[in-house]
């Protein structure tokens with residue numbers, strides 16, 4: 532049985548978008564054309580076939596990828612996505628964005644990404660484990676603590692990282708903590724890693740609201756997606772005093788202008804498996820959520836949800852990109868013209884990879900930090916990146932996206948020039 536991908540959520544080729552963004556950065560920041568050419572390609576892309584035994588005794592054959600975009604600043608870093616719509620070009624785009632993200636944060640990594648075309652919701656835990664262990668084995672020569680370090684992304688979690696860590700370690704004959712991040716705490720994970728992407732988003736949003744003379748208690752916020760990022764973000768923003776007017780997951784959205792009880796909605800999802808049917812709010816669609824009357828909209832699900840067809844209907848003044856690539860370049864222009872402040876993915880969701888860096892360092896040193904130390908260091912790094920991006924945005928009169936990508940690309944370009952072209 533070969534697993535086929537159904538019709539995709541991707542309206543445009545994400546790798547074309549990523550390259551288009553790179554070209555715009557090259558022009559705006561005067562980066563050497565040859566360097567832009569080098570950076571517009573991925574260093575290495577591996578495609579593997581993953582046969583895995585299903586519980587009924589049959590064999591399913593999945594397709595998997597691991598792409599390294601660039602390693603000029605350090606080993607490549609990036610998550611692994613399990614989703615039916617995964618394509619090689621999506622993984623390449625996500626790998627390129629990881630390169631800019633790590634550079635913008637000033638952490639010593641390049642960019643990578645992995646993906647398996649599958650629907651993890653339809654696989655049993657044992658099927659997922661067998662598939663993950665075979666995928667890990669197929670890419671075992673690509674990954675490693677000094678080479679390429681995976682982490683969770685859409686459709687994967689700490690348990691999947693535990694299987695990757697175990698498979699790699701069994702093959703090496705000893706535990707290799709640095710091979711993967713986002714591991715469970717019990718086996719070398721970092722305190723604060725699971726919450727880190729949302730916590731980084733919270734710090735970035737606080738900084739951005741302050742620039743507008745606002746604070747969380749003044750803000751009405753709609754969040755699309757209730758996975759790792761969206762669910763923690765909703766909780767943290769509630770604790771900070773914000774009003775969460777809308778939430779959603781793949782089953783649909785919830786809207787309550789007076790504010791949703793996030794803990795109760797999460798409990799409902801815990802019991803029923805979906806946000807749909809929660810009594811404390813009215814049902815809305817995922818599309819309607821993006822167009823609500825509110826201060827901040829935070830797409831925390833998949834790519835290209837804000838596009839040329841709906842960007843002019845976004846009423847929020849701030850877009851916080853909790854997911855990677857949620858806004859197309861066409862939508863970016865429309866939002867920019869309308870004066871909407873877009874806090875781009877490489878800035879807004881970088882908290883995850885920053886604490887992944889801390890987990891990698893702790894694993895290599897076998898010395899583990901307290902949670903408040905992790906959070907304080909996270910805040911320091913993302914706030915510095917916000918201030919640098921804001922300063923570039925103001926000084927050059929460019930969008931926050933162009934400023935953030937520009938800083939990231941410039942650092943990678945400088946590293947490449949300094950190292951020189953081999954041979």
Ligand code: GLU
Pocket residue numbers: 608609610611680681682683684685712855880881883884885887
């Ligand atoms: N998948 C996350 C991202 O897109 C985390 C990557 C990592 O921690 O390496 O940033």
